[in-house]
Amino acid sequence: MKFNPGRTVPVYHKLLLENKIMLLITVLLLVLGAGLLTAQYWVTRDVAGRLADDMLSLLPADALLPEGVRSPGESLPATIEQLSMRMVWMVGGLMIVPVVLVLLAARLAVRRAVQPLKELTRVADEISTGNLDPQLNFGVRVNCWELKNCQHTDCRAYLNISEQCWYMDDTPCEGGYEPRFPQKLEGCRTCEVYQAHRGDEIVQLADAFKHMTNVLKRSREDQVKAADLQQRLIRNSFDAVVATDANDIITIFNRVAEQTLGISRDEVIGIRDWRDFFRDGLERSMDRPLTHEKFRRVRGFRQLESQVRRPDGKLVDVILSGISLFEGGIHVGKVFFFQDVREVKQLREDLIRSERLAATGQAAAGISHSIKNILDGFMGGAYIFKAGRGMGDEAKMDQGWEMIERNMAIISNLVKDLLNFSKEREPKIEAHDPAELISETLSVLGHCGRPDVVIRSDVEASAGPVLLDQHAFQQCLANMVRNAVEAIPADHEGLVTVHYHADGDKAVFSISDNGAGMSGEIIEKVRSGMFSTKGSKGTGLGLLVIQKVIAEHKGSLEIESKEGEGTVFRAVIPAAVARIA
């Protein structure tokens, strides 16, 4: 229907049905009355005219006629006209009483006829305003247990006069009906109980209304249950849940959100904007599709380490996920889930601290053993030197002196490792020739106390310069070479190779030996740091220095080993740091 604001609604449309019918009846009666009076007027005039004409014709021609009567045969004298009108008025007057009586009777009849419709209109009004329990008393109330002589005394419908049986679930009726309303209705319509209740169209309409309200009621109950479950899930979630409407105003704020953000939901819901609590820049992330493969169609982000802001300005570390909500392509709001990770972070830090303490303790024990061994070396060297001098044995004196020198070198390396490991410093990155770097390192190292082991370098001919901290990286390489030499058994033809090559965009330093090798378990321990395969002679510190230096260069340490065949330690430095374009 076209909307026309200038158009006025005809009065007829505003009338109630009852009044419309009465208006119709009244009009009909008026038309009928008018017709009757008109007919009566014409009949009276005709009859009176004829009668007058007949009477005049009986008079002599010269008879004196009353004034106004011109001659016999002259049509329709005024008297007849008056007489006819008088008759009309008289009959009309007589008709008023029966007409009024008819109208009154009609009004009563119409009112009675439209009463169920008025009732149904009221019920429809109530339903439309949300009342799904309107009073609907149409049709005959039938007691199924009486009509069917039912013996199922435990049935919910038995002796139940407040509700008819076809609205109740799980009634044990014969006929294989569906157990639940409204599905069971189809079967119930053929049942004698329903048939006995069923009346005229008005009753059927009322029944349809009642069925409809029952279906709506069930549906609303299900919705309420689902909403209640949802609310309880949100309220009792271990994660904080915050949701907004399309205008970014918070509409859901659960208990954990209250605890984490230190503000009650009453102060937030419908009042605060989500951006009051979350860090800036998240809006852009909320518009991006999720990177997770399964959720590419969802916009938002997941499992992001972030912070939320409490009203007092304190920041809380959280793991945060956020999703933008859409309905039919229209943005309807946002939802955020987050977990307070302060405790987890604290535990992690405590763990790291205790691991560090344990590692420090282990390092201290290792260092003290190492120092004891060095001390034994010094004391032994001095003792042998003195004994040689006492005996005039130069060879013995040399042996003692060599021992002292060797242990001086060992303690010097230990001190270097300690300094390197304990120092927190920014690496001084500069361009270096890898061949030169390796050659210098090996010349400083000498034969590492093992003249029987061959140490050689093998540098890719086309290798360009690398960017690294020379001092730290040489210490790292020296430690790897020393470890490799020490892994070779005494009676073995040892070979240690220091190899350098560029692998794509990475610089790779490999130190391989043909020593004893390591088992998978030992490799794992070595990777975790603070472990030595040298028993009481090793501190594990050298390995820590290796790892530290490689980490400073943003690289990684790879270990390959096979028991009885040897080991390869590989320091891989990312090209962004390692290569010069």
Next chain:
Amino acid sequence: MSQLHAVVIDDEPDLTAFISSILETDGFAVRTANDASAGEELILEQAPDVILIDLMMPGRSGVHLFARLSKNEATKDIPLVMVTGIKDQMGVDWGEVAGQFKVRQPDGYVEKPIDPDRLMSVVRGVLSGKRNKGEVLRS
């Protein structure tokens, strides 16, 4: 008196040289080895009067070698001195170790860093205990 023989087993060559030198200065004939297997071979080759073993060695440890020697009829009565730098830290319960391996306890201990006088006093004590009492000296 004939010359006494000693076998020193330590994976650290400097320490082996040091201990050997101390013993040699005191008149011992010393043979050395740098791991347990080589040391066992030396002992089986010719039984010494005293054995000095480093407790912690890569591969087979001093404890392992000690247990093997204690079970061997040919070597079980040779006085044995354990050289250790980690006796206290390790908290080694020799009673428990002996029970586990069903062997006797070592006859003496020498702690690192090595004091030559202390080492010789332990070695002499171990040897005299054996000679005088016909049994090993408990340290």
